Amino acid sequence: MKRLFLLAVLLFAQSCGDDPDNGQDKFSTFDRKQLLSSLAGTVIRPGFDSLLRELTLMEDRVTTLTTTPTEAAVTGAQEQWIAAARAWKRVEFFKLGLLDESLPMLAKVDFGAADPAKRTEQIDSAALVQAITTTQAIDAAYVDTRPATLQGFPVLEYMLFHAPAATIVSELTTDANAEARKSYLRSAAQLLKQKLALIAADWAGGYQNTFRDADGRDIGSSLGMLVNDLAFLSEAMKNEKLGRPLGFRTAGVKQPNAVEARLSGQSLVFLLDNLQGIERAITGDFGATKGVGFDELLDHLDAKYADLKLSQLILQQIQVIRQKVASISTPLPEAVTTNTATVQQIYDELKKLVVLLKVDMTNNIGVMITYTDNDGD
């Protein structure tokens, strides 16, 4: 029995020895710690750092707006909200560390990221009015105690975009609640920046090491969480950001207004930013800075799709989706009714990306997404 075993070992050691594809060198240069620390250093931390810079600028613009409320100041704050939110959309899927789903932080930054089904819910203006008519001092600490729907990116979008600039100005100047509203707006911007400062500091501190060292492939490992997050975001993009307005969640009745970022009109822009975030995780690159990404891991595992490398196919598919999105010239709520076929096509292409990420990538990496024991069936 033992001899047979040895024989099998020897036979295969020999027969594969001269196969260049299976040699040791290709594999020995690769390790998962390197992938994780490269992702942290090249993609994740720069992503959160740039988000923090945008949020700092946004706080300035919001302060300018609340000090001297003019239409120009409204536009300035709006532009900076878009810049910051776009930076957020590029890092949205890194639901790790302080942004772990089990912690309240994620929902307070963007409740739609924590629960995609709520993503397209509109801010309840009555609840906001209630929140600002208070005897308590309105500061960052106060905003922090409000419901998640009255915090973070969504509430700022509402306060800056829900009406024409002139109306926003009058809300901040002549309205009965003007002072309280200004305080709430300023505090919400300040609180959001504080939260992202905490997250950036956490990554810069111990968390990047924790992240690097959790290099297993079970559900709690960094790799397991990243793969899960990639699948989760791509599915949320498909099901919620496109499927819901297309009426897929409402028995076929279209819901043109159930889009993400309806007030700021950035639905498709954010979709592309999400896509860029996914692309960065796959390539491991951040602009011109090159790093190790999932593509290297997949190539290392020899993940193929017919004659193509799986990594290439994923990147190609991202390009296909980009081109399809670019072919839409109207805002998404309009496109859903006037250009349904194209939106449906984007949905279908996104579904292919979901399959590549959730099915093919997971299968090739063998990430053990298990919730109980398993014996492989």
Place this chain on the structure above:
Amino acid sequence: MTTIRATLMKEVPAVSLAFFRFVFGLMLAGGMIRFLLKGWVEDLYIAPTYYFKFYGFEFVQVLPPWAMYASFIVLTVAALMVAFGYRYKLAITVFFFLFTYVEMIDKTTYLNHYYFVSLVTFLMIWLPMDARYSVDAKRCPARGRNTVPNWMLLALMLQIGFVYFFGGIAKLKADWLLDAQPLRIWLSANSSFPVLGPLLDQVWVAYALSWGAMIFDLTILFVLLAPKLRPYGYAVLLVFHFFTSQFFLIGMFPYIMSTATLVFFSARFHESVMRWVVARLAWMREVALPRAAIVRARRPVLAYGLTVFLGVQVLLPFRHLLYPNDVTWSEEAFRFSWNIMLIEKTGHVEFVVKNVATGATWREYPSEHLTRLQEKMMSTQPDMIVEFAQHLKEKFAQQGIKQVAIYADAHVALNGRPSRRFIDPTVDLTTVSDGFAPRSWVLPFDEAPKSLTERVVNL
């Protein structure tokens, strides 16, 4: 013929059965406590709003949360009663029925080793496992027996050996032997394992371990039955289970099997272990060794019954030969066949729903209705996909949408192959039913996995 009969009818020490009862009972109790502590009662039997039924057992229903918790407490107590031999027959019968009931609630949770537990505990109902070193035998010495017919012990050994032997037969697949899959995927993801890590990244290691595991599984039953080879075989077995416990998240299985296989050792060994145990548990100590001369009627009915029981188990793993599709793809006859750790299968499924009356079309996402585990399991198992489509149909009927057609948009990747469409997207799943007939709505998997013979012929 006479020697076989003599071997089967030979009286052997009853202590071996008592030993098995003791260690297996403790393992079961440990398993039940672990299940409770991990919060799985909540996750698996309280959180879901829908449960996938086994064919023919659609009537099995989940109990209210308090009763599910109570069931696991009863199972723990019953397992301990089995271990110590207190009201043994009652305890093992309760354990078998309650455990098997719990496993039949939801197809999602099917595991080969739970199936194994059901089989062994069923067998244990019929064997005089409490003949020695039990509270029962102490309280009522007339129940004690010093020896039992050898066929009883052999039946138990075969039951344990089947897991390995048919597990080995199941490994005679092209993917496993010719491509070293899925071990290749799993091992290369373990490259940071201490000391052995770099080795696990090498392809030849995946092949060596695939073939080694197959040979081990096919031979270990016979090795353990041969007294001279037994210590070596058991050492290999320990190494085998140690590594599987390290690489795979397979819970109690390696420990259960490592202890269960101790039953192959000599009665002298079992006797010394049990003496050591009762030296510490005075209340189990036997008053006097039961007389050897208690001869009961030979029980031909039981012997024939057990033969049928084991014989059926020999046939079940070959059911898949009756189906045209590959068992790892379409999963006809996949369960109850010892297909252990054979597939790395990942899937995505969403449902396209069409209101036949209005023509409106929309999508249903499983995550809305199922737990993550259920969704994951369903996405690769055709029978669950069909069952879920029919469940959706009922849901819509309750909402007043009487006529719907439901199609699956499903993609699956198997053992590192590119994903491909899994379910025929033109088949309205509300019109099919899953029984024993071949699953025509599963798309064929033309490229592979081909059968082993086909691959070898084409080499």
